[in-house]
Amino acid sequence: MDTPEKTKNSQITTSINNFEDSPVFNFLNNLSPIKPVKSIHITQTINPLSFASLPSVFTSPHLSSLKESRFLRRHQLPDPSKPEFASDDANTVDTSKEIISASNELVEHQTNLDQPNSVGQVADEPSFECSKLEVEFEQNFKYDCSNPGSSLTPSCGLKTKHMAKYACTSSALIPFVQEASHRGLFGSEVNLDGVSQMDQNKEATECDWKSLISDAPDQLIFESPNDTESFKKSVDPGKGLYPSITNDMQNTYSFCGEGSGEKSEEENETENLCTQPGEGNELKEIAETHDIITGSSLSIPIEEVDNEHVSGLYRGMRRRCLVFEMVGSSRKRFDENSVSDHSAFLQSDCNTSTSIDQLLPTKTGNDSSHHVLPGIGLHLNALATTPKDYKFVKHEALGSGRLLIGPSPNANFQPLSAGQELLNNTLAINAEREICAIENGVLAEDACQASGYMVNEEFNQNSPKKKRRRLEQAGDGEACKRCNCKKSKCLKLYCECFAAGVYCVEPCACMDCFNKPVHEDTVLATRKQIESRNPLAFAPKVIRSSDYLSEARDESSKTPASARHKRGCNCKKSGCLKKYCECYQGGVGCSVNCRCEGCKNAFGRKDGTEAEFEEDETYTTEKGIQKSAIQNDLEQNLDSVPPATPLSQGRQTVQHPLSSKNKLPRPSFPSIGSSSGLYTGHGFGKPGFFQSSTRFDKHLETVLEDEMPDFLQAPSPNSCIKTSSPNSKRVSPPHSIGTSPSMRSSRKLILQSIPSFPSLTPNH
């Protein structure tokens, strides 16, 4: 830019250089304890620019004002490119003047050299003159090298140079930014992060990065894409405000796979230089923060991120966006995805679901009718019924995505927000369907239907008879159990499907069912209503944190069961020995929360043994009695039920220890949080099943715990488990789990990473 100011600036610079070379200057330097840094800096003007590491000490009022002015300018000049640059340039001139005066002061007052202000001023001097930048850059670089403390300076210098460059050709960069912004939220977010950080540093050096990072994500995540504009402004090189930002942006872009073709060697070099550990880490931290918040897997080191990653991330972000804006869409997409994709889905989408509740109402899902799949599995409850593998995948997904839910006792999901549930819905439904489809030949019909359902999306209501037949068939393998509602329209918790957060499917024998994708809106509305009444309505009824695995292995352990029914039962006549009892059905002992009369819950009685299984003796005794029965059942089940069938395993209802006749209880549904039998019981039917479910539960627990209400967590000993990582998760033994006594162990287990596949073979 050949403006008068520029010329002036050049002159000024020259003056400064001359000054430095003057004997006076040297003399002063010799006298002053402070070494050259300042004067040099002055010329550089770059330090201040490196807001990233700029110590608060250096935040001189002047600098602040400068920043402010910049901001103001920025607002005034939407177009960051030239105009701003010009403005900056002008500003630079002023700054230069100040610098000069400061230099003079230094001459007069040696002590001034040490004053931060001076430095700050000098540093502030944003001489963006292109011609000078080169020289300055070199100087800065040298300077920086000589001054370890100013690690940022080099980058600043480089940045400055680049900035100048950008200023000169700011237009080039802007497009880039725009492009990035257009690309997607991810890019925007990333930029935002960087910007936020930058801003933070600039404006409040004292701010803790951590806090910044933590704060930034929130703001960023839900920001509208439009915010990119503001970001762009902030980042605008023309302003030369934040070299680091520029750098970050570059990183980001490259990270995004933008391949900012515009990067020159210098830029690359700059990146290298600028890639201070701190910056990289910061970005990483930010990325991680996002992960936490959004669940996207950004933890990849930025340096290592390649285009694919970026795109993936971007997609993730995008997805989140879609999720928020268009639940239906995401659902569709999800449906389209294979099960294997579920995890990804959960990770990316579920995370964002925290605010889904709010979004739900606005969801566009009108296309429910168009949904290929039934989709809304409101809960992961259904997962409980899924085959091992599916469970597995889902678990993982849940784990990372933190999801939610599941009422199923088996799956100790913690209550999710409605939004999360929604997200899960799809998953659950699909999983269930798939599971059903997978179900063994016994359920071939169902499977076919299920499949057909998935494909055709047709929901035919079957007659009760049909249903029964299916159920009976399932009896062997526990087919996909469905509801049989006649009056509730499957829109009340009476309906197992609805309660489980899944749509009714073909196997259901319900009448006037509204729990179908076609009535998605209605379902959601109803759900909301119910949740408004009872936020935990769709939460798992049985909360367990037990270490099933350990149980299975350590029989000696007499640890108390950790699982408990959320609200407790209210049985009067069943003695908590029948599935009428939700505790029993869920395979957990009764607790103080129960108001049952004459409790004889095999899994743990409310009274004294309340601890349920805490009383080793009691527990042992009961278990001992049950044990034989259980074992028998198990054996029988094993014989009768082919372990190989995922379905059966997944869905198989566990036999309760006391169940009369050793007959398998009615297949329990995934649904009702209560858990059914999936895990229930004794998992005798199949050890493999048991294991899988157990693992699954654990995993879920871990995942859900964060969101689990305190009250839920508090009561049970198990609840205390709060591990962030599945591996470290401590599980308390579920008494219940029906597991055969042999399987029980003490709760000290540390959850191991869940094997992809629970062994199908009985553990005995």
Added chain:
DNA sequence: GAGTTTGAAACT
């Protein structure tokens, strides 16, 4: 398969 029992959910 029909009918009964049961207790949760819903309602008042």
Added chain:
DNA sequence: CAGTTTCAAACTC
């Protein structure tokens, strides 16, 4: 919060 009704699963025959 308690009492009542409704509902659908669980169970029995």
